[in-house]
Amino acid sequence: MPFTIKVNGNSHSVDVDGDTPLLWVQRDVLGMTGTKFGCGMALCGACTVHIGGAATRSCITTIDSIGTAQITTIEAIGGAPAGAKIQKAWLDHEVVQCGYCQSGQIMSASALLASNPHPSDADIDDAMSGNICRCGTYVRIREAIKLAAQTNEKAG
């Protein structure tokens, strides 16, 4: 049946079963492949998007559960202030290795920074603990989040 979802500021009408995961709609229906499939079971974080500003695993979020909430994906996160700071810090710290997990990492980190401009180490660990990186970029991820938070401090 048809559902209308709002993705990155645009409305999309999609004709899928109600229990279809958002991740499949993004990748297979809308052709937005920046969000990755890792486990399909909410265990790795590769599929993280924002729904209503909250970091959410799109692999277990059914299309009929979203309603009118705004969805933001990696394709548009650079247009949000926190997302832009996180992406710049990622580049400055050369965080990425193979890259597969990184769109999910950036989405979790930008949701953290948007809700908590000055996160403690414990806040960072808490927000990022569900995002797995097989390349082990965790140290650089933490440093990049701190760098982005310092940008907040300089901005006041």
Ligand code: FES
């Ligand atoms: S693919 Fe969604 S958490 Fe792993």
Ligand code: FES
């Ligand atoms: S950069 Fe390779 S899995 Fe994270």
